[in-house]
Amino acid sequence: MRVALLSASIMASLFANSLEAPIPRAERPLLRRTVNAKRGIAFSDTTTSDLSNAANTAISWEYNWAVTPPTNLPSGIEHVPMQWGQANIEAFENNVKVAGAKYVLGFNEPEQPGQSNINATAAASLWQKYMNPLSASGIKIGAPAVSSAPEGKTWLDDFFSACDQKCKIDFLPLHWYGQGSQYFLGYLSDMHTAFPEYNLWVTEFADTTMNNEATVQTFLTDSIQKMDALSYVERYSWFDYSRSTTDLLDDNGALNDLGKAYIQ
Secondary structure, X not given: OHHHHHHHHHHHHHHHHHOOOOOOHHHOOXXXXXXXXXXXXXXXXXXHHHHHHHXXXXXXXXXXXXXXXXXXXXXXXXXXXXXXXXXXXXXXHHHXXXXXXXXXXXXXXXXXXXXXXXXXXXXHHHHHHHHHHHHHHOOEEEEXXXXXXXXXXXXXXXXXXXXXXXXXXXXXXEEEEEOOHHXXXXXXXXXXXXXXXXXXXXXXXXXXXXXXXXXXXXXXXXXXXXXXXXXXXXXXXEOOOOEOOOOOEOOOOOEXXXXXXXXX
């Protein structure tokens, strides 16, 4: 009888507790979202406080076309240094080692006059002198990042020819702008076929459709889902993490719908 009464008392207590008000939402612990090892952000803005929105999200890495990371980069997000052009290249090796970087990027769109603008032969020579030594420290080196314009692949072919297998390269960064995820993914497939020995980093990509956010978001969602499933795509970063209709933030620096779909 005592056992029965005790059990009844316990059941009554549990029932009473179940009627208590739930824990307010503000008091519930915030859980970190699953980090996506592929997904990064390209950050070109000067409003570094906006980076706080990337904390505790799927974002695992960042680059900003520079050697040093932006201020306010959330902990847990890896900065990948870049040697954008020829300027100060002699200091790159030491700066990268001091920073403890595991990966580096080199020469931004060297085939474009408005970008780093380096001919393939000169680039191969600079690469062997200044980039190759990083490999001895276990740092993984990305090839020069070309655009998806026809001259991009031509430049890469010329670069690898000038290297004569003497340039240390671990992965192939690419840029793509256009409309339609099928064309974007087709480009990645074509470049993988052309350079099968390298995994791809898509360090800039975006849909250029204007004044149609739904179309851009469909492109983004389809593209990142497909890239997450492609074994030869190692990393990617949308262009870019800044304040604009086709970027990831609104005019106040908060995540827009595109940003929420990408980083959360």
